Amino acid sequence: MLSFSSQYNVITSPLGDGLHKDGKRLTPQRLKVLNLFENIGSGKHLSAEEVHEKLVKSSSKVSLATIYRTLRLLVQMGLLHELELSEGGHRYELLSNDNPDHHHLICIRCGRTEEFENEEVLKAGKVAAKINGFKLIESSLNVRAICPNCI
Template sequence: MSFSSQYQVITSPLGDGLHKDGKRLTPQRLKVLNLFENIGAGNHLSAEEVHAKLIKSSSKVSLATIYRTLRLLVQMGLLHELEISEGGHRYELLSNETADHHHLICIRCGRTEEFESDEVLKAGKVAAKVNGFTLIESSLNVRAICPNCI
């Protein structure tokens, strides 16, 4: 099988979405998405952590490629980007299992834990309704210091 025909054989939401936009499903893009699928929903990784995990698994992917791929996967709706002012950006697999969840973020080490809160969801719905918005997602980031950093 030639290298170029490999892109046509692979079918997945990522491959279908890329094909529709005239882009290729490269091995590097597939490796990044597979990494997130393997670690599962609710796990948050920085670009550097993605790079380190792929290097550890003997995958040769540059950090620049990781950054571009993460941005693309966020644009395609396959990953969610969590902006952490203290620690850059973290990424997680989008999943129906983790819809409308919130994040507890350590301002020292960047550790991120998820939690759910009906009260936060209700407050988001009320705020959207009062201001004439249509609620798409409700997410709260709580900045704190984790037990390991105290």
């Protein structure tokens, strides 16, 4: 039977490359988490708990602790983006090239989120950082609102 490494090493995934550079390892769990985000599309925002549920459902059991560890790792690697909605914990989304810099419109009642882009916002962040001598990491505009269904 094929071992895990012989099955995947040949493909030299971007994930594998990124990990190996740092002495970190490509594991099935890490792949599963990243694949989940890739399959689900780049507009979705999942909590750690939701990632866990979805993986359990697809009979890919990954422990919750590992999911937390993996999410943090993938954020550090720049593959995922973490966003904090005031209500109930952190969410994660895939950071892909065709979904570059965007902001979120969040319904505070049902949690529905819509994305939008805005050049001015990006600029505002840059200017503020420069004026204060900060090194910019990212700027995210969170618009808290109530969606049509919840009004």
